[in-house]
Amino acid sequence: MSAAQVPFAIPTVFRIGPFAITETVVVTWGIMVLLVAFAALARVSSIHAKKGVLATLEQLYEAVEANIRAVIPERGGAAVLPFIATLWVFIAISNLSGVIPGLRSPTSDLSTTAALALLVFLYTHWFAVRYYGWRRYLRHYIDPSPLLTPFQIISEFSRSLTLAIRLYGNMMSLQLAAAIVIVLAGLLVPVPLLMLHVLEAVIQAYIFGMLALVYVAGSVASQDVHDRQKAGSL
Amino acid sequence: MTELGWFTIASTIVAGLAIAIASIGPGLAMGRVISQALDSLARQPESEASITRMLFIGLAMIESLAIYVLVIVLVILFRNPLLANLLHK
Numbered sequence: 102m103s104a105a106q107v108p109f110a111i112p113t114v115f116r117i118g119p120f121a122i123t124e125t126v127v128v129t130w131g132i133m134v135l136l137v138a139f140a141a142l143a144r145v146s147s148i149h150a151k152k153g154v155l156a157t158l159e160q161l162y163e164a165v166e167a168n169i170r171a172v173i174p175e176r177g178g179a180a181v182l183p184f185i186a187t188l189w190v191f192i193a194i195s196n197l198s199g200v201i202p203g204l205r206s207p208t209s210d211l212s213t214t215a216a217l218a219l220l221v222f223l224y225t226h227w228f229a230v231r232y233y234g235w236r237r238y239l240r241h242y243i244d245p246s247p248l249l250t251p252f253q254i255i256s257e258f259s260r261s262l263t264l265a266i267r268l269y270g271n272m273m274s275l276q277l278a279a280a281i282v283i284v285l286a287g288l289l290v291p292v293p294l295l296m297l298h299v300l301e302a303v304i305q306a307y308i309f310g311m312l313a314l315v316y317v318a319g320s321v322a323s324q325d326v327h328d329r330q331k332a333g334s335l
Numbered sequence: 336m337t338e339l340g341w342f343t344i345a346s347t348i349v350a351g352l353a354i355a356i357a358s359i360g361p362g363l364a365m366g367r368v369i370s371q372a373l374d375s376l377a378r379q380p381e382s383e384a385s386i387t388r389m390l391f392i393g394l395a396m397i398e399s400l401a402i403y404v405l406v407i408v409l410v411i412l413f414r415n416p417l418l419a420n421l422l423h424k
Contacts, residue, residue, distance in 0.1 A: 171384060263399050270402035277409075308395040315392060 111210055125210040132194050132207070165189060168311070173318045177232065181317055184224055188217065189310040192268070196302030199276055200295055206302075209272040211265065218265035221313040222257070228317050264312060271305050342421055350408045357404035364397045 113121040143158060165186045170178045192208060199206030207213045229238045242253045275298050282291045372390040376383060410416075 168388075171388065263396075266406060267395060267399040267402055270399070270406050273409075274402070274405055304391070308391055311388065311392055312395065 111205070123210070124205050125207045125213055128198060128204055129195070129207045129213065132191065132198060136190065136194065162186075169314060172311075172314050177318075180232070181228065181314065185310050185314050185317075188221075188313055189306055192217070192309050193303055193306035196272055196306055197299065199272065199302065200298050206272055206276065208268055208305075209276045211269045211273075214265040214269040214272075217268070217309070218261045221264060221316060222261040224313075225316050225319075260312075260316060264309065268305055268309050271301065275301055338421060342418065346411050346415060350411050353404055353411075354401075354408050357401050361397050361401040365394060368393050368397065 111123045111125050113123050114127050115122050143154065166178075166182060169182050169185055172178075173181060195206050195208045195213070197206070198204050199209060208217075226238070229241065242250050244253075279291055279294050279298060282294050368390065372386055375386055379386075
């Protein structure tokens, strides 16, 4: 079986010493350059003058902010916004890049999604520690009862695993299904499937960011309840 | 039939059965989730935003069950680690 037929084999583009630079990495770099360049350009006033670009960006920002504020109100929401919004934008563009012929979306590689899930895992704990300090962060683990501590710890890891596998499985299976249909039916038949790809790409990006947000909020929300109980308002 | 032939047949049957069985549970669960969400939407249209949010998160959670099986099925079909035992015997 050739490498092209195996959905797991990601072709290596070139090598730097012992590191194989795969297609995933190259496409990711491309997306990063694109996003950073666009962000830098959008700050230039001549582009600001184009109302369409500005209005689109503002609407995007407002939608993201409204979504985040619905889950984490007040100062916590403003603090997580850069991270979650970056996740959303990056994953959406990555997922959508799979629609372009010849490109393989970076998120259909388990390495990318695992890296993203690892980031979310680290960020969740870092955020909880930064906002509530070590004592209250650790108290979160024995919160209802110390008997549940092992389960709390297991759930921390299992949800990161599912976060990675979910995005990877969805994007990889979409790409695989598209490839199979193209082999079977040729030119125009895969078009509905590609439309599904576009829809699914956006939904999966939304879900990934939303779950990351809920995980971050989870460490904050239980703390807030704790605080209010202590203050006697609950 | 050769051992490799049996291996191929077994892998194919198992892969098909696995994904078929694995679709049943999430399918039923998603149906329930969506019907409940529509029910709550009909009762309280004003809480649409939070219902939709929870609906998507819940669907993602349920869907991931089927996707675990899909990943395992693809491993069985394309990258079966047990195949090495058979080939290098």
